[in-house]
Amino acid sequence: MVLRLITPPVSEPVTTALLRDFLRLPLGQEEDLLERLICTAREVIEQHCNLVMLPQCWHLQLANWPQSGRIALYKAPVISIDKVQGFAADGSEVLFSKDDWRLDTESRPQRVYLRRPPYITIARGLEIELTAGLASEPSGLPETLRHACVILAAHLYDNRNSAEAGGLMSSLPDMVAQLVAPWLRRGRL
Known part of the structure; x- marks a missing residue:
């Protein structure tokens, strides 16, 4: 990560x-x-x-799809998840819709839970862009x-x-x- x-x-x-x-x-x-x-x-x-004290955008890269579908976010508090994407075997981007993931703000660390839709085949990892900050x-x-x-x-x-x-x-x-x-x-x- x-x-x-x-x-x-x-x-x-x-x-x-x-x-x-x-x-x-x-x-x-x-x-x-x-x-x-x-x-x-x-x-x-x-x-x-x-x-994270004041709003900052972060890019999280994972080499592999997490077996549990759960990804810990070590920047908190998360204000928004701006983008979730994976990469197919041919290197093409696979963009996740908002229905394909859920942000858990109650857990520590905060987590994103991914649902792998049947049409998504991820072979080369995931990327998440998020915005975090305690105050604006x-x-x-x-x-x-x-x-x-x-x-x-x-x-x-x-x-x-x-x-x-x-x-x-x-x-x-x-x-x-x-x-x-x-x-x-x-x-x-």
């Missing part, structure tokens, strides 16, 4: 102005760096929690997630030279881990 980002979010959970104020930096100082740190913080938190805009995100992004971005800013010294971040800072703990994929979103 391969998951690939097609369309990143159009905005980040927090602004550079908010991070700059948190860090007490003067206006206009290191804007590009602050933007990258915010993006990195969001990506790290999303990966840690298997959660940053102001709709829970404040704990937004604050976790600020704290992690600030931590990355304060420790930006540790990579040169060979230091790697092996886990989230304690405060960030505590803030995102309720969002770990253990229950309902």
